[in-house]
Amino acid sequence: MNNNEFDKRIADIVAGEDIPFNEDNWAAMQHMLGKKGPRKLLLLPFLLNPYSAAAAVFLIIITSVYFLVNQPVESANDIVTTHQPAVEHIPVDELPDTASYNITPLVNATPKQKVKKRVAEVEQPVIAAHITTEDSSMPVKKTVVAQEPKPHKADKQLRDYFPVSDDEDARHNKLVFGINSGVALYESNNSFTAGLLVKNRINEKLSVQVGLSFVQGRQNISSRRVDVAEHMAWVNTDTGMVPGLATTVTERYEEYSRNLPYIQFNPSVSVKIFRKLYGAVGADVQRLIINKTTLDTMNKHLGEAGRKVPQTDAGITLNMGYNITKNIGFGISYRSSLAGVATGKVQYVKRNYFLVQLQYLFNAE
Amino acid sequence: MQEYLYRKYYSLFLKICMRYTDTLPDAEQCLNDGFFKIFTKTAQYGNKGSFEGWMKQVMVNTCLDKLKVGKSAKALHFVEINDHLPVQVHIHIANDAMQNLNFKEIMQSLHRLPETYRMVFNLNVFEGYSHKEIAKLLSIKEGTSCWYLNQAREMLKKELSKYQLKKK
Secondary structure (H helix, E strand, O other): OOOHHHHHHHHHHHHHHHOOOHHOOOOHHHHOOOOOOOOOOOOOHHHHHHHHHHHHHHHHHHHHHHHHHHHOOOOOOEEEEOOOOOOOOOOOHHHOOHHHHEEHHHHHHHOOOOOEEEEOOOOOOOOOOOOOOOOOOOOOOOOOHHHHHHHHHHHHHHHOOOOOOOOHHHOOOOHHHHHHHHEEEEEOOEEEEEEEEEEEOOOOEEEEEEEEEEEEEEEEEEEEEEEEEEEEEEEEEEEEEEEEEEEEEEEEEEEEEEEEEEEEEEEEEEOOOOOOEEEEEEEEEEEEEEEEHOOOHHHHHHHHHEEEEEEEEEEEEEEEEEEEEOOOEEEEEEEOOOOOOOOOOOEEEHHHHHHEEEEOOOOOO | HHHHHHHHHHHHHHHHHHHOOOHHHHHHHHHHHHHHHHHHHHHHHHOOOOHHHHHHHHHHHHHHHHHHOOOOOOOEEEEOOOOOOOOOOOOOOOOHHHOOOOOOOHHHHHHHHHHHHHHHHHHHHHHOOOHHHHHHHHEEEHHHHHHHHHHHHHHHHHHHHHHHHOOO
């Protein structure tokens, strides 16, 4: 077969193929011809410009850092719960001679009702005591995402005509670099995170992503302290008033606000749900970047309250993301700490929170 | 009228776009861009030749424009070939093997060719452009066009013969 015959044969086969009509393409054509389509966001032209979009993300990061770093460190307040003594306290020197009375065993001393009161500021080192607050869901504004039109039946077949060539493989596996920032919202605690991310697309659906970030976490921490005091007191019995021992149990809840810096390593696997919507699950390892002496001081104090801050905190993250443009993504993720019991009854302080994220990819396709 | 034309030439023009572009979405975008030009610039058709021929030319030009815009200058760089063409290795492909070929195999093989080679092959074999026209269109020498065509043809034969081997 000579070249002309070869060319003719190829051309004939191609000419003989009929591609089924796709209504979606006609709908897109109508849209191009001036039919009213969905309104574009006024912000979109701004975001589509890579420089202005990158500048916007950078500005958000700087503003967030400034906001968080300049927040005043709040004073510690104590909430005290006191068990009052069994009887009114009488100074020891006013007590009658104990030789003529029986001493009531301590077990007979019955505490009165609890009285809770909030006391004034207690001056203690800020690093004194830490207990993480518990998790609670935050209201998340729902984003309504327009459902992608279902691919036309013919599309699947047509896609076969475009082989996954080496070039395309290379393009799919191309590394994408970006910056990532987020604000953790959780009751009165908040954190700020900013860092770099590398994304590698495995196939059309799956991607692997690794993030390395700096986290400045402001945590409101409370510590429960129990003090038990015994003293002599008059106790009512069947035989009359007898001197005995009364106990005063004082529960104190010390609350502190503390900014702790972390380095975060966050590898994850993301699955594309729709064209612009994806979900991701991954590991999240955060390491405190304060010196060991400070950490030991914190933990020594916390140990009395049965709490401990780990140097390295491992957790898992669940993330839902939406690509606003090909470069800019928005996401909400939940981070749950896996830290359990340290030793005995000492519980690790857990870092659980919701994180609102914004990311910018430099070389997104 | 627009819908009639769109439906009638959808298959023909999508095949053109698919030959030039790397992905189906790109091809569909090219198709609509081309039809948009056809619908909005019909006045530019000066009754020279057939209307279908004019539309086809618009579609091809749209694809070429997209390739030039969408890719880096390096991707569209044609290496000028001297008059003394290098010795070519001809790959033999049997007649019966050609009979068994189908559209999918041809398209997949075509897309494995480098963009520049594929472009020259498309313009010559499918669009029927002469080397002189291709040279003018792509700002290259005629000899270069001829060399690229031969190379593309050999590459295509090589790719197609892989399918035949698989079938055996």
